[in-house]
């Protein structure tokens with residue numbers, strides 16, 4: 001059982017770290033996700049929440065809770081129209097244009113960043129581009145760096161990409177695949193909180209900011225998009241999730257195709 005008071009305390013804590021406000025409808029979900037952590041500590045959920053919010057709270061434990069409460073669902077080549085559009089952008093690039101840099105700004109366990117890398121490797125080869133993935137969750141960043149995935153996450157991945165750039169798991173990795181070393185080396189992951197000052201990761205030709213804005217209210221969304229837009233090169237493109245229209249927000253963007261925007 002998670003008392004009303006503990007629910008308020010833990011969702012306030014989560015909001016202060018992530019910027020995401022979980023409402024009453026998420027109470028069962030929050031209780032379910034905290035249950036295991038409390039069990040590991042051998043205490044009730046309420047006692048666990050109390051230890052998290054006390055003056056002597058262990059910061060590592062707070063990180064574990066934030067990791068548990070974020071929603072990390074993702075898969076390779078999600079929202080395929082975006083990858084078709086990215087392929088067109090690459091085809092239209094003038095010869096001799098500089099390094100093509102892409103940021104997956106809520107990269108979860110890395111499937112989006114590696115999907116981009118697979119497409120870039122196919123179109124440009126192994127040089128002249130870079131992909132950076134960032135996420136709030138340290139557990140997700142670790143998992144992205146490991147680059148080992150269950151086969152079912154690759155349902156929408158072209159078979160030739162899997163054959164050329166990925167390794168099939170054997171023995172205890174049966175049913176999984178690993179992104180090959182050449183691609184892993186070109187994709188960097190680090191933690192970053194989109195609601196705070198961003199790390200120094202440079203400017204980008206394309207930014208994927210997908211399926212994360214849904215967790216924020218309109219002022220929160222606007223704040224994040226403005227911070228992210230500051231990292232877009234003048235002729236760059238911002239990709240938002242298809243359920244996350246930016247047109248109703250007060251933002252200096254123009255839509256060029258479904259869920260793709262340029263800075264104006």
Ligand SMILES: C[S@@+](CC[C@H](N)C(=O)[O-])C[C@H]1O[C@@H](n2cnc3c(N)ncnc32)[C@H](O)[C@@H]1O
Pocket residue numbers: 017018019020070071072073074075078105106107108109112134135136137140192193194195209210211212241
């Ligand atoms: C549903 S996943 C989206 C993954 C991928 N972009 C996609 O579209 O498939 C949402 C991700 O946003 C991350 N996230 C939530 N709040 C965040 C914040 N304030 N800063 C950075 N990442 C955040 C979560 O940890 C989670 O991995």
